[in-house]
Amino acid sequence: MTRASQADKTLLAASDGQEEEARQILTFRLGGTVCAVDVRHVREVLDFTKIAPIPSAPANLIGIIDVRGTGVPVVDLKRKLRMIGGENETTSETRIVVLEIGPDTTRKVIAIVADAVHEVVEYDGETMEEPPQFGESWDASFMHGLGRREREFLTFLDIDAVFCGDRHLLADTLAA
Template sequence: MIAPSRIADDLLPVGDGQEEAAQILTLRLGRGVFGIPVRHVREVLDVAPITPVANAPASLLGIIDVRHEGVPVIDLKQRLRIAGDDAAGSRDRRIVVLEIEAEGAPTVIAIIADAVLEVVEHDPAALDRPPSLGERWDDSFIHGIGRRMGEFMTLLDVSAIFGRAPFGQPAA
């Protein structure tokens, strides 16, 4: 076990004049903390009514209207196979609108976060590789593992999550 004094957070609140490339939006999905590079984040919205789409994949919850544009809303927890607390009724739940590259084109999607925490700066050199499990698993959607306030935080590569696997299928 590592003594708390040896655990140094490598994520710090963003101050003035810091470069966007080093900024991530931290959010909670289930019991885990995840980060998304700010360059992909268009905006964070309160939860709004989501219109279901007929014959949609299970991870596509439906669409919402964002500034007169229909935007698909994805259940990221399902897509990443994350079990955890269902915060469907939580007042902390938010919709995060992202702009990613999928199949070589800019694409706007939204995800549901159980809570949006803060924007922080990170040092890519301080991130650890995903752990070795002794078996094969696809960690290509993870930039690395960091720490935030004593908790582990997984920095996600959202373009890899949504741009590679067939939509509606887990990102293996």
């Protein structure tokens, strides 16, 4: 991961005299979308490695990897979020992001595949825009909002909502 670029410092809001704690986020790419998760969920970022498939696994579960002697499930986040394109294509930039999700007392470890991992930057929640409204009903519970990274929109994922809400991996498994 690299240090924050000058353009990414635009994620920090101008202070109006009130001190507000900036949070750190990990930015990464899924297909054509730049996403961010709070670093408190990120355990580590790994180079892409072979993922062992699991028989009869739900479509979102790619397989399992070994992380320091522990089997960690790898979820296809693009499929889980119903993103189109680029599935199962790996490049030299492809990374596996190991995440901790859920309440502090029952945290679970999962991994996702990112097409590229950009950097860790600080952001101030005041610069975040609400999810867009466009006249149709859609479930935006998977995201905190939108920001900007250089000239691209940045989707702030609510990773707990993605995996611990109605879209929970266990629920997907039972439905498959």
